[in-house]
Amino acid sequence: MDKKIATLCVQAGYTPKNGEPRQIPIIQSTTFKYDTSEEMGKLFDLEAAGYFYTRLQNPTNDFVAAKIAALEGGTAGLLTSSGQAANFFSVFNICSAGDHVVSSSAIYGGTFNLFAVTMKRMGIDFTFISSSASEEEIHAAFRPNTKALFGETVANPALDVLDIERFAKAAHEQGVPLIVDNTFPTPVNCRPIEWGADIVTHSTTKYMDGHATSVGGAIVDSGKFDWFAHADKYPGLTTPDASYHGIVYAEKFGLGGAFITKAVAQLMRDFGAIPSPHNSFLLNLGLESLHVRMPRHCSNAQTVAEYLHDHPKVAWVNYCGLPDNKYYHIAKKYMPNGSCGVISFGLVGGRKAAELFMKNLKIASIATHVADAHSCILHPANATHRQLSDEELIAAGVGADLIRLSVGIEDIEDILADLKNALNVL
Numbered sequence: 132m133d134k135k136i137a138t139l140c141v142q143a144g145y146t147p148k149n150g151e152p153r154q155i156p157i158i159q160s161t162t163f164k165y166d167t168s169e170e171m172g173k174l175f176d177l178e179a180a181g182y183f184y185t186r187l188q189n190p191t192n193d194f195v196a197a198k199i200a201a202l203e204g205g206t207a208g209l210l211t212s213s214g215q216a217a218n219f220f221s222v223f224n225i226c227s228a229g230d231h232v233v234s235s236s237a238i239y240g241g242t243f244n245l246f247a248v249t250m251k252r253m254g255i256d257f258t259f260i261s262s263s264a265s266e267e268e269i270h271a272a273f274r275p276n277t278k279a280l281f282g283e284t285v286a287n288p289a290l291d292v293l294d295i296e297r298f299a300k301a302a303h304e305q306g307v308p309l310i311v312d313n314t315f316p317t318p319v320n321c322r323p324i325e326w327g328a329d330i331v332t333h334s335t336t337k338y339m340d341g342h343a344t345s346v347g348g349a350i351v352d353s354g355k356f357d358w359f360a361h362a363d364k365y366p367g368l369t370t371p372d373a374s375y376h377g378i379v380y381a382e383k384f385g386l387g388g389a390f391i392t393k394a395v396a397q398l399m400r401d402f403g404a405i406p407s408p409h410n411s412f413l414l415n416l417g418l419e420s421l422h423v424r425m426p427r428h429c430s431n432a433q434t435v436a437e438y439l440h441d442h443p444k445v446a447w448v449n450y451c452g453l454p455d456n457k458y459y460h461i462a463k464k465y466m467p468n469g470s471c472g473v474i475s476f477g478l479v480g481g482r483k484a485a486e487l488f489m490k491n492l493k494i495a496s497i498a499t500h501v502a503d504a505h506s507c508i509l510h511p512a513n514a515t516h517r518q519l520s521d522e523e524l525i526a527a528g529v530g531a532d533l534i535r536l537s538v539g540i541e542d543i544e545d546i547l548a549d550l551k552n553a554l555n556v557l
């Protein structure tokens with residue numbers, strides 16, 4: 132029976148047997164004991180499934196990864212120690228030095244830096260295209276050595292909405308997978324695999340954890356991309372891995388398991404970006420109420436966006452739930468129940484007004500964070516983008532006046548009263 136998303140949030144990934152703990156147990160152990168070396172050897176050869184060292188696999192982490200895979204409608208999932216590690220692994224799992232990736236430019240700043248600076252130093256080239264690029268423009272960015280197309284469902288902080296179907300179609304015509312960072316909507320509001328995405332990533336740090344407790348990430352494979360149909364492009368999945376006794380991942384683990392098994396066997400083994408089992412336990416607590424929290428984040432944000440939109444001291448508001456927003460229609464298509472709780476806006480008095488306004492808020496706290504239960508607010512020109520001049524800020528799409536507000540799940544009347552008080556001071 133196909134379960135609804137709310138049931139999956141609460142129950143997917145872990146089913147206790149008779150007499151076992153109802154809640155996912157925290158297996159806070161680095162290692163696992165065996166009676167014979169032969170049994171251990173089979174695990175090392177990927178001949179048998181089982182646990183031997185938490186850097187590779189841990190039951191708590193696996194239960195929670197399986198829940199996220201179920202939420203996204205994928206075949207396999209992997210937790211990582213951060214969203215950064217998830218995005219890095221998702222690309223590096225199918226790219227090597229000399230390869231090329233096409234990415235939307237409307238992505239998280241950390242991801243942009245990872246791609247444009249750090250992975251470039253590893254010999255992987257990126258071409259950045261507009262999130263609203265036409266099919267022709269997407270195709271034009273491809274090269275013979277392009278291995279993936281990457282985008283973010285709702286970009287942090289630009290809030291552009293990705294046309295997932297258009298990107299997926301272009302990727303598939305080019306014979307590469309579409310990787311989508313689905314952090315902001317979460318699978319409660321959008322399931323990119325249903326629109327053609329092949330790999331989905333998350334910073335679970337945000338709404339999934341939802342309480343600002345644990346940095347983490349996740350990768351989910353749809354199991355739909357046929358690596359063998361493009362075997363020349365993906366030798367890592369379709370030819371023997373010498374570091375695992377000649378295993379061919381796509382053969383041994385099938386299309387549903389190959390991508391994630393390879394990421395564990397090679398990237399976790401060598402880079403070690405694993406979450407602590409305790410953090411995964413906390414993440415699961417967040418997931419259990421994700422389907423209850425997301426609608427509240429969205430309705431609070433919608434009310435706040437409308438309030439700010441009509442306020443004379445507010446110069447502009449960017450939220451795809453507003454009918455005059457550039458992404459309103461596309462957001463309605465991909466996220467009919469709402470997108471997320473993050474809004475950006477500018478005040479009539481620009482940078483100075485932003486500083487004064489934020490100083491006077493009592494409910495929304497100034498924090499370098501988004502997407503948890505608490506309302507929080509950031510003035511990037513004074514924080515994450517502090518080193519940039521006003522001209523550079525505009526070029527980065529983050530004007531000096533831009534305020535990013537992550538609307539929490541407090542009472543909407545209190546949130547509005549707080550904004551009203553702070554705006555009255557201006």
Ligand SMILES: *Cc1c(COP(=O)(O)O)cnc(C)c1O
Pocket residue numbers: 213214215216218239241242283286287312314315333334335336337346347348
């Ligand atoms: C925060 C964020 C990341 C990075 O995640 P961390 O958990 O901070 O490493 C990646 N993508 C998006 C969309 C994010 O918001």
